Structure formats: C-alpha cells, structure tokens
Amino acid sequence: MGTKAVIRAAGPVAVTAVSVAATPVGKPARRVPVRTCVACRTSGGKRGLLRVVRLGAGESVGTVVLDATGKKSGRGAYLCPTAECVALALKQKKLERSLKTPIGEEVAKALRAAVTAADTEFAASPSENEGIPPDRG
Numbered sequence: 001m002g003t004k005a006v007i008r009a010a011g012p013v014a015v016t017a018v019s020v021a022a023t024p025v026g027k028p029a030r031r032v033p034v035r036t037c038v039a040c041r042t043s044g045g046k047r048g049l050l051r052v053v054r055l056g057a058g059e060s061v062g063t064v065v066l067d068a069t070g071k072k073s074g075r076g077a078y079l080c081p082t083a084e085c086v087a088l089a090l091k092q093k094k095l096e097r098s099l100k101t102p103i104g105e106e107v108a109k110a111l112r113a114a115v116t117a118a119d120t121e122f123a124a125s126p127s128e129n130e131g132i133p134p135d136r137g
C-alpha cells in the first residue's frame with residue numbers, strides 16, 4: 001500500500017480573468033449622482049438620505065449594508081430617513097429591486113432602527129419582565 005496522499009494546492013485559485021479595459025471613447029461620461037429615495041422617488045435634498053450599499057469590493061462583496069458613513073463603494077440605493085419610506089421600501093422590496101440582490105434581515109433591522117431612533121428618541125422602552133403578574137393572591 002504505497003498510497004501517497006495527493007496534496008493539492010489549497011491556495012486561492014488564480015483565475016486570471018484579464019478584464020479587457022473597455023474604455024468608452026468619445027463619451028463625456030459625467031453622470032451626476034442623483035440621490036433619489038427608492039420609496040417615494042423624491043430627492044433627499046438637504047435632509048440627506050439613508051444609503052444602502054451592495055458592497056462592490058472587499059471580502060464581503062455582494063453584501064448589502066446600511067452605509068452610515070457614505071464612504072463605502074458599491075451600488076447604492078437611497079431612502080428618506082423616515083419610517084414611512086423605510087416601511088414602504090421594505091414592504092415592496094424597493095431596495096432589492098434597486099440593488100438587484102436580496103437584502104438581509106439585518107439591513108432591514110438597521111433601517112428600521114435608524115428611522116426609529118430618529119423619530120422616537122425617547123421612546124419608552126418596553127419592560128423586559130413581562131409575564132410576571134404584579135400581584136398574586
């Protein structure tokens with residue numbers, strides 16, 4: 001039995017996809033980024049919109065995150081920082097259509113939390129001790 005263990009190189013497979021640099025010639029491609037809420041289709045203006053990004057680079061490419069800093073690179077979608085637009089966007093999957101990828105529950109939670117925190121800053125926190133009757137007897 002001289003079976004030798006075939007050690008395969010477990011390194012990253014170098015798929016050298018030489019991307020042909022398709023340089024558009026003769027097109028003054030100066031697109032002005034229009035930030036429009038995916039829910040109500042109005043531009044954010046001065047208020048500023050929530051930015052949801054499908055990450056385009058890095059280790060978690062394709063992941064959808066709520067970009068609070070506005071610095072993440074990738075495909076972005078914008079939402080008014082209002083509970084109405086967040087609810088509408090989540091309900092009608094506006095973000096998923098815009099980003100062409102399913103958004104996770106974490107993103108949905110983050111969005112809700114963002115608008116909730118802004119709207120009801122001093123919301124009474126529900127007691128975590130529910131279920132205990134105040135008095136018995």
Ligand SMILES: [Zn+2]
Pocket residue numbers: 037038039040041042079080085
């Ligand atoms: Zn909106």
